[in-house]
Amino acid sequence: MMKKVTILLTIAAFIFFAGSAMAVTKIKLGVVTKPGSAQNIAAEKFKELIEQRSTGNIKVQIFHSASLGNETEILQQVQMNSIQMAIITGGPFDTFDPMARVVNYPFLFKNNDQVDKVLDGPLGAKLLKSLESSGFKGLCFSENGFRNLTNNRRPVKTPADLKGLKIRVMASAIHKAIWQALGANPTPMPWPIYTELEQGVIDGQENPLWVMEVYKFYEIQKYMTLTRHVYSYHIDVASLKWWNTLEAKTREMIQKAMVDAAVYQRKDNRSKNAARLKFLKEKGMLVEEHPDIKAFRAKVAGLQNMDLYKDPKVHALLIEFMEATK
Ligand code: EAX
Numbered sequence: 001m002m003k004k005v006t007i008l009l010t011i012a013a014f015i016f017f018a019g020s021a022m023a024v025t026k027i028k029l030g031v032v033t034k035p036g037s038a039q040n041i042a043a044e045k046f047k048e049l050i051e052q053r054s055t056g057n058i059k060v061q062i063f064h065s066a067s068l069g070n071e072t073e074i075l076q077q078v079q080m081n082s083i084q085m086a087i088i089t090g091g092p093f094d095t096f097d098p099m100a101r102v103v104n105y106p107f108l109f110k111n112n113d114q115v116d117k118v119l120d121g122p123l124g125a126k127l128l129k130s131l132e133s134s135g136f137k138g139l140c141f142s143e144n145g146f147r148n149l150t151n152n153r154r155p156v157k158t159p160a161d162l163k164g165l166k167i168r169v170m171a172s173a174i175h176k177a178i179w180q181a182l183g184a185n186p187t188p189m190p191w192p193i194y195t196e197l198e199q200g201v202i203d204g205q206e207n208p209l210w211v212m213e214v215y216k217f218y219e220i221q222k223y224m225t226l227t228r229h230v231y232s233y234h235i236d237v238a239s240l241k242w243w244n245t246l247e248a249k250t251r252e253m254i255q256k257a258m259v260d261a262a263v264y265q266r267k268d269n270r271s272k273n274a275a276r277l278k279f280l281k282e283k284g285m286l287v288e289e290h291p292d293i294k295a296f297r298a299k300v301a302g303l304q305n306m307d308l309y310k311d312p313k314v315h316a317l318l319i320e321f322m323e324a325t326k
Contacts, residue, residue: 025058025250029085030074032191034065036214038269039087039234042142045261046236054253060085070190072171079135081241085258089144090233091170092190098311099130100235101174102318106300107293108325109231112270115143118324119233126317131235137243139255142262144208144232145269150221150285151204152197157225158292159183159299168193168205173308178229181300197221208232209276210269218283225288227296236262 029046031039040062047060068074068083071092077083093100109115118124119141128138149156151165162184169175169186179186187202196202198220205217206229212218236258243251281287304322309315 023057025054025246027058027060027084027254028063028082029060029087030063030068030077030083031087032064032066032071032074032089034214038142038144038208038210038265039089040064041268042087042234042236042261042265045264046258049260050254050257053257058250058253066192070171072190075136075237078237078239079241081239083239084242085236085238087142087234087236089170089191090235091172091175093131093235094172094174096134096136097131098308098314099127099317101172101308102314102321103127103233104172104174104230105318105321106178106229106303107297108321110325112266114325115231115233116266118321121324123317123320123324128235130313131237132240135240136235137238137240139236139238139258140262142234142236142265143269144234145210145273146228147206147208147230147232148212149204149206149225149227149229150212150217151223152200152221153203153223155223155225155286155288156291157288158295166201166203168196168202174303175230177303177306177308178300181303182296183299194220206230208269209273209280212280212285213276218280218285222284222286223288224280224285225291227291227293229296229300 029043031043033039043062047062050058050060068077071088072095074083074086075088075092075096078086090100090104094104124141131138153165154161156162159182162182165184167179167184167186168189169179171188171190176186176188189196192215193202193205194215197205197217204221206227212221212224238254277287304318309318
């Protein structure tokens, strides 16, 4: 008798656990950056929201600090569905879809209001849709923020000051073209880059203010110039292969949670910039707050006619973004 009950209980427990295990959707989410970074703040918010709203039926495991490789490698794994989601800087996306390089066009956006209006509107939607042809379900955009130059050789106020400076850029054709046009010596390199800066393999780099703080670049970079040359976005993506297997209800829930996380993160990022600038100055960085932006803009004015934007679809999208950000 006792034995029978035990067996029945065991079977019941087995069915119960197997049932609930089957119901749980597990998401591996990759970011290249470390905790405290813009990408991680968006990722952690997404995890919190989706686990709460799905009452535990969706679980997110965040892989950070390049534990799954660099951003290009993370994207390749998303294409194959060995990772289901990722929050990736706009730069490395342009080798997968040249449409992505439109947002990285220099001096395109004037301010954050413009960014939100355009990226959250039909043009942003068009870009997200385009990503499907390379295997990504584009969900929405979170942000790195406007990028600024740092270097360890000299103060930079005009493009002439860049001559001969070795500047690390992301694995992105447009980012390389920008620094070439400005007269510097750009070297594409995946993240992270602290050691290369420290050892002087490169003289400088460009990133938003949070990076200089979180990655302690103030220890190894003396000069900063507030160039704000590119608005750096993240594209928050899912594997299209995986997405197509999900029920509509689950998709909706994921999409909504990621959008809410992105809105939260953009606001959080922007609210911290004044304090970051103060902090970096206190740490001894010499900041050029009013570079000759007109001269910088003049140097990159011809980029829209480069081969990079030659594809008619890409060119048309660039013109639409330019019109929308006039
Ligand atoms: O988000 O590679 C880069 O410069 C990115 O901006 C970096 O991942 C920090």
